[in-house]
Amino acid sequence: MIIQAIFIVMTLCTLGGAVGVVSSRNLFHSALYLILSFFGVAGYYVLLSAGFLAVIQLMVYIGAIAILILFAIMFSRESAMNSAKESQANRQRWLGLPVAMGLFISLIAVIIPVNWPIQQTAPTTDMVRDLGVAFLTSYLIPFEVVSVLLSVALIGAVMLAREENPPVKETK
């Protein structure tokens, strides 16, 4: 009963936040809606007894990535924050529609045939420990690829943020 109520609240947070991200006129508000959506996903993790993932969702997604997005909005041109007059869709909307629909249909096609096992009891083993073992044994290559990905993100950020010609108007 209480769990169903939590589930409904979390679903409202996740979906409502997601709709808010794409429908909000103010880019800054979109980023705040994204935090709401992330929070709902963190609630799902708690309901799935994945406490470690819930904490990571809160600390990394909300605490770091959402804040980075807010930063990125503040780095951008001033009109991006108040783009009430601009259209919310760009020129590629008709290309984007079939791509988004195709992605949706293929995801549904993957999700539906899978038999999702439901356990009546809580997992007894330490999930984080299992996660660590899985990273270091059966998911070794993805684990190392993550490191490469992070390195690429770092190098990409350095490339992007290096200014050959610093703009005239700039804060310290």
Add this chain to the structure above:
Amino acid sequence: MSGLYLPKEYLAILLFIVLGVGFGVVTLWIGQFFRMKRPYFEKLVAYESGNPPTDEPRMRFSVKFYLIAILFIVFDVEAIYLYSWALVYDKLGMFALVEMFIFIALLLVGYFYGWKKGALQWEK
């Protein structure tokens, strides 16, 4: 929905969220019946330690902050993997140690690249 199970230790967090949100919402809601609402210009000016504001709050920040933020996130994410690794490395032994050294070495490639490119310098 019978398969859903909520561990009891999360009930404290739930209570915390409900009380935290409730306190903020209820006090603001009750407060609006008692507080006076007479705004004038000085009241609506943004408070900056007693000084009048000199600039618009919506200004462009330097992109250097972005680099610092990305650096933080990269090592934040690394910490997740370090945490799950630290719980099991005594069981997996030398193998896990070498794995983590490779992981960190790959990360350090990006770090030293940024270092050499002067990304850590905060020149004005």
